[in-house]
Amino acid sequence: MKPVKNLYYIAILTDPKSAETITGFKHEMQARFGAKHALKSPPHFTLQMPFRALETDEQHIGILLTDFAASQESFMINLNGFGCFPPRVIFVRPENPEPVRQLHQALKPFLRQMPGIHPSNIPDRINPHCTIATRDLSADVFPQAWDAFKNRSYEASFVVSSVALLKHTGKLWKVHRDFHFKGG
Secondary structure, eight states, X not given: OOOOEEEEEEEEEXXXXXXXXXXXXXXXXXXXXXXXXXXXXXXXEEEEXXXXXXXXXXXXXXXXXXXXXXXXXXXXXEEEEEEEETTTEEEEEESOOHHHHHHHHHHHHHHTTSTTOOGGGSOSSXXXXXXXXXXXXXXXXXXXXXXXXXXXXXXXXXXXXXXXXXXXXXXXXXXXXXXXXXXX
């Protein structure tokens, strides 16, 4: 019998206060526009899209992420308003995405060593965003949902001092482990 591979991804999680507000936006998307898929993950900025690995690989993944995090400095993310990727995705926008892009660039050599991640699945460049609606937001409803958020004001800031490995439970994503930056 073939061993079961679990589903993982690597992300920056928002701080608890921002997470509460952003989760509220996700609930609004569900109530008003029928889009609930984004509720399956905590509010986050994806650094590496989902990949499959054996549970026995978790220790090796953990060592790589510990080594990566130990070489990183904390930085601030300022959230400012909303953006979209038509016809299905609406997100909270970082005011300056460059520090997240730089973190992703620093992570890439570690990703290349991780079990379950094929080099072709490591993006050259990421477009940092914190999703509030995706996949199940219908293209027909998208214009109404975007109208509801495009001019809405939302500002928040938080310090990024770790990355998280998330693991899929079969129903939703849970934080499996946090990896703290040096001094974090």
